[in-house]
Amino acid sequence: MRSLPRAFRTDAQTSAVKPTGTFATTLSRLWRNPTASFGAALLVLLAGSAVLAPLLALHDPLALVPAERLRAPSHAHLFGTDMLGRDLYARVLHGGRLSLTVGILTAVICSLIGLAIGLVAGFSRLADALIMRVMDGIMAIPGILLAIALATIVGGGVSTIVLAIAVPEIPVVVRVVRGVVLTLREQTYVEAARSLGTRPGRILIRHILPNSLAPLVVQATYICGLAILIEAYLSFLGAGIPPEFPSWGNIMAEGRGFVLIAEWIILIPGAFVAATVLALNLLGDALRDMLDPRTRRTL
């Protein structure tokens, strides 16, 4: 069937072609946006390589082969080997599992806790004053220092790192969510819901929560990228994941002494960190533009 010019389509036809607002259409719009699809593709590639690491890497990431140490990238060792002769390709892929886990866990934890606190703060004026002062207090703690302190007290590990990154980031999420809730609660449809006798709890869940998810998702992608970066800093400083487990930060930390003779040990995991953070930021930017109705039309 020959399609009619856009202006001649009836409402029903247009809506059949483009039923905006559903998850599927958001995905299809995402795909048509070059920035977003590039970011998403890169992310899928990186995540896939981490998930499939045991299948993709033929070497054991922990196996020491002293005779093979500090080999440059070659056919036998795609990314070369480190100073203990471990295969860097296997270590970087396996390291991705840890780094991405930290990133995703942090983003999820921050989002959930931040969302809950932000909703309460935005909805109740009394709670707002109290919560926001506490959040200001938390924001005043330098994240890296907190992480180093925690690592010293509790000992390094994924949960310590996630906690250390999440705590200073939660106030950021709370502020975003609270701001959105403050504008949403003045919306006419919230007043209309009140005029229909809707209970406050139901207004919060039915009307305010769904409308505040979009900025939250965007924020979560940034936090995920940030967490991967901070994990790398912390591991590099020795306050992160214990050195026996490969993470991108750990690999770089171990390789820093050999940067002049074996630069690939730092450059390759560094490139993975950079690519992941870039992909997450591209995706976050595109999502922000897409979910904001004011900029939606230009996409």
Place this chain on the structure above:
Amino acid sequence: MTAGSAPILAIEALETRVRVGQASFPAVDGVSLSLHHGESLAIVGESGCGKSMLALSVMGLLEPRVARIVSGRVLFDGADLARLPERRLRAIRGRDISMIFQEPMSSLNPVLTVGRQVAEVVRQHEGLSPRAAWERAVEMLALVQIPDPRSRAGEFPHQLSGGMRQRVLIAIALACAPRVLLADEPTTALDVTVQAQILDLILSLQERLSMALVLITHDLAVVAETVSRVIVMYAGRKIEEAATTALFARPAHPYTKGLLGSLPSRARADGTRRLTAIRGVVPPLSALRRGCLFASRCPHAVDRCRVEAPELAPIETGHVVACWRAGELWGR
């Protein structure tokens, strides 16, 4: 009209004050009215006359930090809504008394399908199952004459035109078959051609469901052929009330005359074709409330008007007016 029976909604000397900084000003100043079962009533006045504040006061939707009812009663079904706790008010809102807002563009939640939004009210007030509520939603959408309601129910607000959205809002307001419907400028944001359709729809539904209707508007033309009785408000006070035909035939208050004089298409008694505007604007809330509040804009004002506030007094059966000179000027 069942004038003899008890009114379904009676407002008695309601005063709602708005707080501005440290001071507070009356936005609704001693307004009384009564509405009988199945009756239609219009409240007319310029912007800032307190019409919407009156509606919000009745619904108990005043922002507590900004405005509150200081005296008077809002009697519905024997209960004083002005003093009812929020919990009980919530049970009444949307079920017994519903309200339609003036902005169809922003009164619907953008992330929920319209069917869902209609179903939501029914589930809340009547405890229907999700399926039954959805069926009711489709029925309601059909009732407000939305074509192909079953598929429209699954659409999101931005897929509908302004007129369609206002129909959805009417469907939501009527979903629980309320006994009183407050329509606050329901057609203001719509195209002129759509305005007439929406008004016709509201009126025909009012008759079919035998609801009482309060139509709030600044547009007298809307009132002329729709409601049986009109209340004219000025600066928070009720200044005239009459049957619609009587008000249009022989308005008594100079302000009402001014409003009618600014209507196009109406043949005026003095034979002029020009529209006459009422000079000046509604006094700000903070203005000194002494004497007749319309005096500064009134072409007939005398000294007494500026000092002493006129009380509402009957001028003919069912027609009251608050003007010192109503008697001598009436019918001129």
